[in-house]
Amino acid sequence: MTDQLELFDVTIIGGGPAGMYTAFYSGMRDLKTKVLEYNESLGGKILLYPEKIIWDVGGLPPTRGEQLIQQLETQAKTFEPEIALNQKITSFERDEHNHIILTAENGDRHLTKTLILAMGHGIPVQRKLEIEDADRYEVTNLYYTVQELKTFAGKRVVISGGGDSAVDWANALAPIAESVTVVHRRDMFGGHEKNVANMKATCKRILTPHELTELHGQGDKIAAVTIQNIETGEKERIETDAVIVNHGMKGDLSVLSEWGLKQGEWGLIEVNEKMETNLPGVYAVGDLCTHKSKVRLIAGTFVDGVNALNSAKLYIEPEAEKVAYVSSHNERFKEKNKELQTAGAR
Structure with missing residues (x-):
């Protein structure tokens, strides 16, 4: 009826x-x-x-x-x-x-x-980081969105992803964070060309083609991450205070x-x-x-x-x-x- x-x-x-x-x-x-x-x-x-x-x-x-x-x-x-x-x-x-x-x-x-x-x-539905036990850090320093820029002031930030939001976040955080490192599986980034160029000019490191493979905890927080070159398999450990993941929706x-x-x-x-x-x-x-x-x-x-x-x-x-x-x-x-x-x- x-x-x-x-x-x-x-x-x-x-x-x-x-x-x-x-x-x-x-x-x-x-x-x-x-x-x-x-x-x-x-x-x-x-x-x-x-x-x-x-x-x-x-x-x-x-x-x-x-x-x-x-x-x-x-x-x-x-x-x-x-x-x-x-x-x-x-x-x-x-x-x-x-x-x-x-x-x-x-x-x-x-x-x-x-x-x-x-x-x-x-x-x-947010695409989550596919690393075992990653969810335990979501209440501390693993982020899937940037709500307040001041949260990252003076911190060493690692951003995993290369979409337009990842590029925008990198550009917004570069002036206030101690350092911003961007890790992306491909050489090409999303977003407008000018924004991508600005990110490459202002961020500490842009690592492609790389992916984030491990999280290293210290207490209830992430203290470092391991990234891997997709083509060569070479790994590197990076100390960090915050990890932001933007793998899309x-x-x-x-x-x-x-x-x-x-x-x-x-x-x-x-x-x-x-x-x-x-x-x-x-x-x-x-x-x-x-x-x-x-x-x-x-x-x-x-x-x-x-x-x-x-x-x-x-x-x-x-x-x-x-x-x-x-x-x-x-x-x-x-x-x-x-x-x-x-x-x-x-």
Whole structure:
């Protein structure tokens, strides 16, 4: 029975940048909106690097990840969408009206006319260091994310990994740590070329192609690590005060194939220029989707969200305008503008 469930125009699965901006734009289009998020808070992948400086969002000066989340969340709540946290969606079905019923692992059910998937790479699972008993050091000086830079001030830091987050962390820590050594299995690093060049110029050592093979404890902390050259087998012991591991995330997207969604390489959802999937009324945005003009930047996810939402609006109301009016002409902003002007005059 779905009669007791509240019906929404748009439901967005995922509360990262793509999902939050899509919720805001849904409000601009006067649609009843719900956001479902797996985690205990909004933010998506940015939650993993709250102190990372983000440069490539249009109109924003260099902004810390934590601050960007706060600003996106404030914007997302402009038109008061319903937000449900701790929602691991496991079931997708349709009722007799062709509305979509979503069921979460905890039993919560959600009813919607359209669905926008903004799940990134799926439910995120951190790739852990595959060394015996490594987990015992997670409460002391083995880290899988950098929450506060000051934690590493004056310390000898070893970073294992070569993705964009590893490069960003190395650049952020180099000025405050005693030393930063980066260990990576490949010669090529992720991230923008300028960031990689800066890392190579400022970090004490960049060791490739190497991998971290042993942790040497002293009490409850790591005192040294052993690294090994993958090609020659040669080993080296390095004294350290902190080890940061960035071996990437693995995401679980298996549930999407069970729903009948067409997936391409890496399990990403294939969409057209309107962000439409192969299922009617279902759209995909952000890191989750792939299309010919895909731009894998935060700014690109905003465009995905706008296109998906406009498609959802026309699916619900075929005679509606194809796009929303700009904010300076949008009726929904008139009262909010007055409030801001009044507050500014005080």
